[in-house]
Amino acid sequence: MKSRLLVAAVGVPLLFYIVLGAPPIVMMAALCALSGVAAMELMQCVGIAKRSFLFGWTVICAVFSVTWYYDRPEYMEVLWFLYVLVTFFFAIYKAGEIKLVHILAGLFAVIAIPYSFSAFIRMEDAGIPRVCLLLPFIFSFLSDTGGYFGGRFFGKHKLAPKVSPKKTVEGSIGGLAGNVLGAVIFAAVMNQWFYAGIVNSYLGMILLGLVCSVVAQIGDLSFSLIKREFGIKDYGHLFLEHGGVLDRFDSVLFVTPLIEIVLQFVR
Structure with a gap:
């Protein structure tokens, strides 16, 4: 309970500031950071080492996906295709070290997670x-x-x-x-x-x-x-x-x- 209260004491005011009072660029930066950290956590969970190319590549794409979902959604397919192409090229190069579960986790980190986080920006842009x-x-x-x-x-x-x-x-x-x-x-x-x-x-x-x-x-x-x-x-x-x-x-x-x-x- 003490830990819950400590996190709430710091996190709730910060959350209110970012959502209600911060400039849009600050909200965008916060959402990009959350998406990047979430991608890092998921890739570590499925066994991808921090220094692996796939780890860094996935995190970078997860961060950029937040901005692309909002600013240039018509080009999201380009980012997804590029991610899949480069990822499978790396998997082929590593010849068996990269498993299907790693690739699917990366796709989830690049597509689903940024989509959810970027919804906040889309809602504000829609006048909500x-x-x-x-x-x-x-x-x-x-x-x-x-x-x-x-x-x-x-x-x-x-x-x-x-x-x-x-x-x-x-x-x-x-x-x-x-x-x-x-x-x-x-x-x-x-x-x-x-x-x-x-x-x-x-x-x-x-x-x-x-x-x-x-x-x-x-x-x-x-x-x-x-x-x-x-x-x-x-x-x-x-x-x-x-x-x-x-x-x-x-x-x-x-x-x-x-x-x-x-x-x-x-x-």
Whole structure:
């Protein structure tokens, strides 16, 4: 708990600044950095050495993908093709040292992870108020927090013991409850003090919170599944005892594209 509070004391103000007050270039830089670190963590997880060409090549492409998804999406296929071509050339050169799992992990790091992080920039560019960019974090972190306390105080029935032994059904329900509370508070605060009428339906916001909690838990369990397959406890140590980017932002990576899609339809 002390570690959670320490990370929150530093991370929450920084998050609010980057999302709500920082110039767009700062947000872009932060998202590029997160994408690059996430790529590093994933490649290390699947067994690619830090000094390997494939390691550096994947990290560079993951960073550039964030900007390309936003600034020049019509050229993303060029980047993907170039990544695949160079990666397989390197794999052929190494003659068996590079496995298919390494290549697939690299593709995930270059395509899926940057796509999720760049959604924040796309939403802002589409005219969505910056305050709404907090929703992926609110619904991811409150689902996680609700799940933590729900599991700690009421957890009895295992949710997915072969994937994440500590996760419980009661914790999952706690995550849903956390997002319901977060949805109501967010709607009330926005309508009362900041953007009157930005949330037209409390029921709609609650339903969004519930769906996001389900998606967030799938994201959490998905990255736990990868960790268990490769026998690691955490992806990294950027956030002290809470692990790395993929440990802290696993749910965010799944929730953010969903929020982007929903907001495109309800604006």
